[in-house]
Amino acid sequence: MSESEQLLPKLPLDELLGEVQSRLQAVVAARDGVHALLEAVVSIGRDLELETALRRIVEAAIDLVDCRYGALGVIGDDGQLAQFIPIGVTEEQIARIAHWPHGRGLLGLLIKEPETLRLAEISGHPESYGFPEGHPPMHSFLGVPIRIRDEVFGNLYLTEKRNGRDFDEQDEIIVKALATAAGIAIENARLYDATRRREIWLDASAEVTQALLSGSEVGDALGLIVAHARAMAAAQSAVVVVPNGAGRLMRVVAADGEGAASLADLEFSAAGTLSAAVLESGEPRAVNELRLGAEPSPLLDRMPDGPALLVPLGAPPRVRGVLVLVKSKGESPFVGPAVRMLHAFAGQAAVGLELADTRREAERHGLVDDRERIARDLHDVVVQRLFASAMSLTAVARLIDRPDLAARVQHTVDDLDATIRQIRSTIFALQSARDDVAPTLRGRLVDIVEPAREQLGFAPGLQLIGELDNAVPDEVAEQVIPVLQEALSNVVRHARASRVDIVVEASAGRLRLTVADDGVGLPQDGRRSGLANLTERAERLGGSFEAVAGDAGGTVVRWEVPLQPSR
Template sequence: MSARPPRPASSGRALTPPDPGDVPAGEPALAAAVRAVAAGGRLEATLHAIVEAAVARADAGYGALGVLSPDGRRVDRFVIVGMDDATQSRIGRPPAGAGILGLLVDRPIPLRLDDLGAHPASVGFPEGHPPMASFLGVPVRVRDEVFGNLYLTEKRSGGSFTPADEEAVLALAAVAGLAIENARRAEVAERQRAWVQAATEVSTALLSGSALEEVLQTLVHRAADLSDADGAGLLVPAEDDRSSLTIVAATGPASADLEGVRVPLEGTHVGRVHRSGRAELLDDVRSGPGPGRRAEVARELTSGARSAAVVPLGPAVGTLVCLRAADREPFDAEVLDALAAFAAQAAVALELARSQRRERQLQVQADRERIARDLHDHVVQRIYATALSLDRVARSLGEVDPYAARRVERSVDELDETITQIRSAIFELHDREDPPAALGQRLTEVVARVTEGSGVQRRVELRGDVDGLSRALSHDLLAVVRELVSNVVRHAAATRVRVTVDAGSVPGDDVTAVVADDGRGLPAVPVRSGLANLEERARRRGGTLTVAGDRGGTVVTWRAPRTGGN
């Protein structure tokens, strides 16, 4: 390298062109750096090769490359050449961007100094740091985007770094910028691919009929993993309270205690996002949206959380929350956009899955209705016609062969009991698996349906919280009332029937159904087979069935606890 007199420190690009004699010496280093980038190896190794090339080209004692975070506000990665591991360990944490390094971050232009410590922005060196005087720093950039800075210190030949050194290092910095840009683009593409794959997995699981609870857990775990969150939760609208959301799936330190916890919509970050439908980044969830209110996100989802990304899935679906601890950097806009896209696709899949389930339920209900109609229109009518024929046969045999007549009559009774069981099955087919809506109205409709066309006058009295009964107890009560009123219509020869249902109001109360008629009463030896099913329903629930009456009518009382049993 040709000799050059010392040059005063400069904060800008050199105005004097580089010495032509310096250019050939830089070609091998630049070519090596380009080859390292073209090889497509790991970014850390590529940057290390570029720094080594810069150190060799400028004859520096030390070299470093500080990569900025995507937001450009801090040094995210530091690659060092010329300093052994023991020295680095003794110094401790790499520079965070203060002093001269911070100056280059704020003003990304080339900087050459004769004495690093003499600059006004210098903050000195930590204990154990090697002495450094001459300095050369250049920005690592591609077009207008700055990815970091390349630093060289301690020119081995003595004196300051030259304009030729600056030009050569700028070229190497440009190569480093391309490497960082390509690496970041590859990372972005890989993250996008991972997000798309996760959304596809969730959608496939939902639409293939997997258990909803498992899919929601998978959704939350995948969102937390891909957003690099410390905790996450999915909150959905509460079925019985539209003023709150319920955590149905969670991951993180406190996830085991969170499922089922309700979060109010009013005065909370989650409530605001859920109602507005706009995703938000929260740098500090500990400050509530209203004066004097602590945000529920930090309180409920994970202890020690500070930042959050809150993404709505739709007013009917819910809201997804991801959190990071206080000692970590907040989420950025890129993560929020990815979460929003993921949530949007998951929301569509959830709605489609719900539509599929609803369609399947309607199909099942249609099949049940068809089976019930066929049983009533064909099977029951044929059995009824056969029973009538046998009844005529029994009457004609009464005087000729009483024994045969009794056997035929028993067959007629068995057919009658079969019709009763089939009708009960028909009514059960009409009942959906969901809790009967407006149970009081359903009970009134059942009594009206059974007595229709029979000439029996009906009266229905309802007391207590009838519509608040559980699904299973509601179905039992419907079956009991239906069967008892059917018995009155078929066997009692009654003109009036009164149905009284008292559901109580609290869990400790009993539910009673009383069916009274003015018919001919019980026979001398009652046949209890028709009541056996009702008695079994009561026993299974810890209740009782009692029958009382004479020739002036019959009163049947079915009783069961409001809670308990199956």
């Protein structure tokens, strides 16, 4: 046997060629796998949007190992699944699944023990928890952790390799290499996402604060808050609810997005609601999925049934309300960075609301101070000078021999006295115009007379004499208010007057109300039910009432009762 014959392997030629071809195909497949892996690495690093980058990672993994389903589970600070991104499952299939993955079974095993796991049959593993109702069937499984430096960010889950095959060692190597590259891409995306969120937060906070401090209405500012928060969270619907009725009720004061029209001004009981719980605790609360009837209020039932986030506006004990954000069903739940950003935004907005309240309170106090200063100046300067002038004229009138001239001077003195009474009434009205105290009798009387200006076409004259706010008991005050309303209503409807003078006086232990007009006078055969009502109110307090013709025409109504009504 020659030397060349001894070197040839004792194999049939066809088998030798088949082996060579098989190894060449393996080399080509490996080359194609490396090319596909390189393309996948470039693809997942192309987009800096975190959500998009995570989806690209799952899609690339599915393509590399040729399987039907894939998902990426993000591990939260509590060691549970904070975010779950499925690929290959349609929205209709997601809607049929009973509940979102919680991180139990094999998913939980990979969280507790972050090592590669490859199975031919999922149900055969002792840690298999089973699938929720409505979940599509899955058999083969490959799970690979994604690490960012020494931190386990999450896990890649791949199932159902096509054509009934099982995942092999080559698939495991490729996915592990992809997971390594994915960790770098995720870190870059997280840094970009944090920067972008910070910019959005700063812009939104600045706009809301500027609107509040520039004098915008609180309702407009709350509208800005919900609009910006909904955009920041990519939510379908957003509302702000505030406590009402000593905390027993909650009311929607601003709404944006889907169903905003049906949510506006919605009022509901606070008992047992998530909004009340967040209001009391002052801590945000995320819900992975809303279910119809999840709480005994109509609020969440009118919003989309996806993931929700409830954020307090402010910190205890000054929580002003709750910002409620809801996504569509099947979307990713709210995770740590988004929750922290929205919590910070809501806190900043609450600070802006507090500053706006403080500014308005300072303006109100400034207005009250101005009114008191004006009232003081009127009393100390104008009234005193008018009073001195009236006394001087009275003294002069006594020295005048001609009766007609003396009468004219006395008439001027009477006008000055009437002017002094009118100014004093104005002084009392200015001094009692405070928003933080109960309305006084003077203020209530002025509030009745002022609106009559538009109905009459001219301003009625009003004189308030005596210590009306201190000397008139509540029982009498509650009667004189409707009496004045009825008397003015009669003038508006029947008198056709061009002048009305109203005098309310508390003196000598009695309260007197006089309403005089220059109209057509009392009808002889008209209805008197209104006058009978005024008579009854007076007699109930031991007083009297009359309506008579004026000396110069028109009607004079006099209603008089004792300040201490008889029992």
